[in-house]
Amino acid sequence: MSDHAKLDFSELVESYYTPLYRFAYSLAKNEHEASDLTQQTFVIYAQKGDSLRDASKIKSWLFTTLYREFLRLRRRAAHVTPQENEILEVEAPPVEPGIARALDSQSALEALEQVDEAYRAPLTLFYLKDLSYKEIAASLDIPIGTVMSRLSRGKAQLKTILLSRAAS
Amino acid sequence: MDSTQAKAILSAYRADMPDADEAAFAEALEQVGHDPELAQWFEDEQNFDEIFAGKLHDIQPPADLKDKLLALDPDKKTIPFPQPESDSSTPKPQLPGQRPWWKRSSILSAAATVAVLLGFGAVLLDPSKLEAEPELNQFYDQLGDNFRQNPKLTGTSNDLDDIRGKLRASGLRAPGALPPKVDSLAEVGFGSFSYKGTTISYVVESQGNQTFCLYLLDKSLAGNALPQDGTPVIFQQEDLAMMAWVGPQNLCVLIVRGPVEEMNNLR
Numbered sequence: 073m074s075d076h077a078k079l080d081f082s083e084l085v086e087s088y089y090t091p092l093y094r095f096a097y098s099l100a101k102n103e104h105e106a107s108d109l110t111q112q113t114f115v116i117y118a119q120k121g122d123s124l125r126d127a128s129k130i131k132s133w134l135f136t137t138l139y140r141e142f143l144r145l146r147r148r149a150a151h152v153t154p155q156e157n158e159i160l161e162v163e164a165p166p167v168e169p170g171i172a173r174a175l176d177s178q179s180a181l182e183a184l185e186q187v188d189e190a191y192r193a194p195l196t197l198f199y200l201k202d203l204s205y206k207e208i209a210a211s212l213d214i215p216i217g218t219v220m221s222r223l224s225r226g227k228a229q230l231k232t233i234l235l236s237r238a239a240s
Numbered sequence: 241m242d243s244t245q246a247k248a249i250l251s252a253y254r255a256d257m258p259d260a261d262e263a264a265f266a267e268a269l270e271q272v273g274h275d276p277e278l279a280q281w282f283e284d285e286q287n288f289d290e291i292f293a294g295k296l297h298d299i300q301p302p303a304d305l306k307d308k309l310l311a312l313d314p315d316k317k318t319i320p321f322p323q324p325e326s327d328s329s330t331p332k333p334q335l336p337g338q339r340p341w342w343k344r345s346s347i348l349s350a351a352a353t354v355a356v357l358l359g360f361g362a363v364l365l366d367p368s369k370l371e372a373e374p375e376l377n378q379f380y381d382q383l384g385d386n387f388r389q390n391p392k393l394t395g396t397s398n399d400l401d402d403i404r405g406k407l408r409a410s411g412l413r414a415p416g417a418l419p420p421k422v423d424s425l426a427e428v429g430f431g432s433f434s435y436k437g438t439t440i441s442y443v444v445e446s447q448g449n450q451t452f453c454l455y456l457l458d459k460s461l462a463g464n465a466l467p468q469d470g471t472p473v474i475f476q477q478e479d480l481a482m483m484a485w486v487g488p489q490n491l492c493v494l495i496v497r498g499p500v501e502e503m504n505n506l507r
Binding site: 172196 | 399
């Protein structure tokens with residue numbers, strides 16, 4: 073019997089549906105599509121989960137599946153920009169704590185939405201705190217060095233966006 | 241490593257990451273201890289991250305999402321097919337949906353008065369035992385030909401309710417309540433074509449790498465070839481797997497390329 077066979081479906085739902093929904097909502101920015109993506113992820117798990125041999129990878133697998141479903145629905149290709157494996161120098165503007173505190177979750181998502189798509193997913197997963205760096209890399213199918221560089225660049229963009237919104 | 245390089249690296253750092261001890265951070269973290277300005281920046285950065293992360297954690301799933309997900313448990317095969325209104329004496333169990341409630345609730349509320357949900361299951365028939373009406377067989381052939389030529393989309397949408405509305409607005413047949421696992425396929429778009437003086441509408445859907453097409457026809461075509469209680473019939477038509485059932489409004493034929501086993505997951 074594989075590790076997977078010992079996993080209880082309801083326990084998986086209990087453990088992961090909230091973080092998966094948050095990730096989905098961060099990507100889709102509407103309740104309907106976020107619920108749809110979350111459900112589709114578990115539908116696919118119900119159909120294909122038997123092929124998972126390593127129970128420790130289920131969390132990454134679920135996030136990967138959800139992200140791929142999102143990309144597929146949006147008909148977007150997940151391109152990996154070349155020469156991104158190095159953490160390059162990024163100057164992020166300082167953001168007063170009050171600016172971040174004044175945000176509500178919707179405003180935070182709207183700011184994230186303006187971040188370049190390549191940086192948005194890793195940045196969202198970073199802030200959701202559900203995955204390690206390696207798991208983020210696995211979920212997005214990119215090298216861990218790329219995760220780091222996208223986080224740096226994504227945060228720099230995010231801060232610039234927040235400052236711009238605060239000034240306007 | 242200068243201060244700017246250290247900031248770039250540390251901006252990706254989160255102390256509570258299980259693998260925050262990545263070597264990439266070590267040198268930059270060490271530099272924090274020697275550079276007061278960098279240390280202050282790092283503290284501000286961590287505060288910003290904590291505040292922003294908190295905003296995302298304010299997002300809460302809809303109250304009934306968990307129940308919808310638990311209903312997908314493959315070990316609890318309680319997913320029924322919608323039934324036509326003729327059989328209204330059976331109690332109506334709660335339909336565990338794979339479709340999001342905002343789509344399903346409207347469908348169910350309308351269907352609740354006309355639909356009775358019976359037991360789960362499809363009939364997997366030996367093609368040789370199928371006694372389809374001759375005309376129905378011609379339609380199956382035509383649907384197969386249309387599918388093999390990649391049905392042309394007159395509109396794209398990933399929202400079934402949206403597709404329903406557009407088909408109805410064009411005076412075309414639109415899908416009613418679908419079996420939950422069929423309902424869970426991801427919509428791509430819709431279209432229509434004419435055959436033997438009748439217009440056949442269709443919804444193209446996908447799951448993984450597979451493309452499905454749900455064709456909607458006049459239910460009178462089914463004759464006695466299909467169960468009138470909505471039980472689906474799965475059969476092979478050359479290189480295509482087909483699942484046909486009589487819905488409340490339409491004769492529905494779902495097609496995917498491959499053996500009939502491809503369709504079994506949707507029973």
